[in-house]
Amino acid sequence: MSDAIPLDLDFATGDRARSVTTERRPVRIALILIAVAFLTLFLLLPLFAVFLEAVRAGFGSYWSAISEPDAIAAMKLTLMVAAIAVPANLIFGLAASWAIAKFEFPGKSVLNTLIDLPFSVSPVISGLVYVLLFGLQGYFGPYLQSHGIQIIFAVPGIVLATIFVTFPFVARELVPLMQEQGTQDEEAALSLGASGLKTFFLVTLPNVKWALLYGVILCNARAMGEFGAVSVVSGHIRGKTNTMPLQVEILYNEYNFAAAFAVASLLALLALVTLVIKVALEWRFTDQIAASRRH
Amino acid sequence: MDARVLIEGNDPVALPDGGPLPHWDKTVDVSVETVVKTFGTTPALHGVSLDIAAGELVALLGPSGSGKTTLLRILAGLDVPTSGRVLFDGEDALKLTVPERNVGLVFQSYALFRHMTVLENIGFGLHVRPWSRRPRRRDIRRRALELLDLVQLSGLEKRYPSQLSGGQRQRVAFARALAIEPRVLLLDEPFGALDAKVRRELRRWLREIHDKTGHTTVFVTHDQEEALELADRVVVMSEGRIEQVGTPDEIYDRPNSPFVFSFIGESSGLPVRVEGGGVWLDERPLDLAAGDTPDGPATLFFRPHDVEIGHESAGAIPVVVQGLRRHGGARRLDLEISGRRDRIEIDLPAGDWLNVSGRISVRPRRYRLFPASG
Structure with missing residues (x-):
């Protein structure tokens, strides 16, 4: 040329x-x-x-740091919280994006703004809100206590705070793409005789599957790494309500640097694995991803 | 509009002869009765009524904002009219949901399912049927292949939409719409996204498909050439109203309003005055009959090619030549009316009058007078 x-x-x-x-x-x-x-x-x-x-202190002490019961409990808790929060936000994010991108209804712009709230609010406040609601001195605290339900300083609180903080990730990926794709594919499917459900699962969902996966990956990364909000509601009970980021902080505050960095390296490794999966998927399905953006 | 282009020689999209075609016996007549549609406070359709016979090919033609797409979406069930009725074969279609209505829809943007192959796209409508009415997988495949053959794309069944050209995608979209044996075929600017050559080919191809399958077909277009060439009847719309319904000849030769006259084909409109059965241009009587046009100000409409020119003479329109340009197979004269600012354009056969200049006069051979409104 x-x-x-x-x-x-x-x-x-x-x-x-x-x-x-x-x-x-x-x-x-x-x-x-x-x-x-x-x-x-x-x-x-x-x-x-x-x-x-x-x-730095050798692989032996590295191994003992990450195989210590409290560390293993923290890992289990972190994975469990992510396993609950991510699917919850997948479903919510999909539903919200679907509503925002494909339908007109009053309050749509309010909903769209609300989705961003967790991004703009400090995670500490996100945690405090749940303490205010479900803590012993909170609105529902006495009721919950009398029924033997503990949310704050227990796993349910951690899950709630994580869901709140990771709320926007899936929706933020999906809304722009779904809006760009418009509603004609759905209209075509309906006119061809597909029910609403079939249209959703056979047309809408496949059109956004890559953006959805990307949103889930980001959501998962954040769910495992969240510190602020979880710190407020967790209570830092070793072996029970400490997630990995909290465990790192405790070890660090105890000047147990080797152990702190050992757990931190695991956390970093989880993040890296997440990113590698994402890149691998993008590489493997380049054509399909490109095709799903536009014809 | 003499741009009805003939396609020469080996037409790449001619239909194959014979071939197994699905049965098309379900097409219906469509009746629209005083349909009103408002979006919020914005009116889109003001009481539109229209009857479409079974098997007819009808064009909804109008500028953007004329309500033609809204009317099509109401027929499809994608929009609900504020009031009025829509009947398919006398049956109230508004009671039917979009899937129940069984209309074939084709969009300007194709709206093919990008994650499905061509064959899966065409078979989609059969595949999603409720279990009791769903053909066997083998039959869906056979049917889709037949339709692929009908739209001249055999061999491309495993492609994805992104691997097809625009014209091919639109033909897949047609095949997909035909697969459900639609009672009505609705096309929304079907060729709007294609380039001029492909558009002409597909236009002729659609006409052939229609002659072969006989579906009641309504298509929306802003391209008058397309509407006039393709449709049995043309519905000219403007600002949410139907201006005129008629065959292409009626619409072109006998426009019933200034809007239709100026919207369809090329025309010049000249402000004149009607007095006592005569037509006056300022103080000059024109050698034209006013017919039953009432006295008062009026507009004289005529087509560029319906005008003869001569030397200055009484009863003709005196003009000054401003320019002479090539215009397709003809020459176009830019003329200014003597003593006024109005300009008109007329066409001359390319060979004649190469040296027209100065003051001449023109006389419309065919014309319409409309009383000036407002």
Whole structure:
């Protein structure tokens, strides 16, 4: 292509055949260096430090730190909370995006804004809200206590706080895509005789499956890593209500750095695995993902 | 509008002869009775009535905002009229849900299911039927292949929509709509997204499909050429009302309103005055009959090719030549009415009058007078 266009213009002396759509070489190199330096300093270095610190005292102590009963309990709790919060938000996010993108109803913009609330509110407040509602001094506290139900300083509270904080992830992925796709596919399916349910499962859902998966992955990453809100409602009972991020904090505060970084490295590893899954899926299904964006 | 283009030679989308076709005996007549539709406070249709015979191919033609798409969506059941009735074969169609209505819908944007192959797309309508009415998998496949053959896409059944050209996608969309044996076929700007050449091919192809399958078909278009060439009858709409319903010839040759005259084909409109059965341009009597047009201000409409020109003469319209341009197979004259700012355009056969200039006069051979409104 480019050899068809004479680039040998008078003012383009110096670097020959300079592309007209890019900056000069020194500018490009400078920009690339800035970007790489930034990534290294703020992302790669900390990640590297976590793993380095974790194994600094040797693999033996690393192993004993992560096989300790409290650590294992924290892992189990973290996985369990994610296993409840993620499906809950998958269903909620799908339902909300479906409603917002495909239907007109009063209060639609309010709902759309409400979905973002957990992003804009500090996680500590998200936690405090549940204490206020379900804690001993809270609105429903006395009632719950008299019926032997404990929410705050117990697993249900942790699950609730996590659901609240990870609320927007799926919906935020789906709403723009569903809005862009419009309603014509659904109208076509209906006119072809499909019921509402069949239309949803055979047309709407497959059209957004990749965005949905992406939302779920992000939601899961956040559910496992959430600290602030969970910290408020957990009560920090070792071996019972400590999730992995909380366990890391406790160990760190006890100057048990090796153990703290060991658990932290596991958490970081979970995050990395999540990202690897995402990249692998994107790589494996490039064509389908591209096709689902537009025809 | 003499741009009815003939496609020469080997037409790539001609229909195959014979071939097993599904049975098409369920097509219905459609009756729209004083349908009103308002969106919020915005009126979209003001009491529209229309009768469509079974097997007819009808075009809804109008500028954007004329309500033609709203009317089509009401027929499909995707919109509900504020008042009025829609009957399929005399039966109240408004009581039927969209899936029950059994209409074939084709959109401008195709709306093919992107995660399904061509064959799965075409078979979708049969596949989603309730268990008791669902054909066997083998039969769905055979039917879809037949339809694929009908739309001239045999061999592409395993492709995904993203692997097809625009014209091919639209033909898959047709096949998908035909698969459910629709009682009415509704097409919303079916060729709007295609380029001019493919559009002409598909237009002719649709006409052939219609002649072969005989579905009652309603299509929305803003392309008058398409409407006039394709439809048995054209419904011209404007601002939520039907302006005129008629065969393409009636619409083109006998427009019943200034809107239809200026919207369909090319025309010039000249403000004149009707007095005592004569037509006056300012103080000059024109050699035209006013017919039953009432006295008072009126607008004289005529087509660029329905005009003859001559040297200045009494009773003709005196004009000054402003320019001469090539216009397809003809030459187009830009004329300014002497003593006024009004401009008109007329067409001359390309060979003649190469040196027209200065003051001449023109006389419409065919024309319509409409009383000036307001």
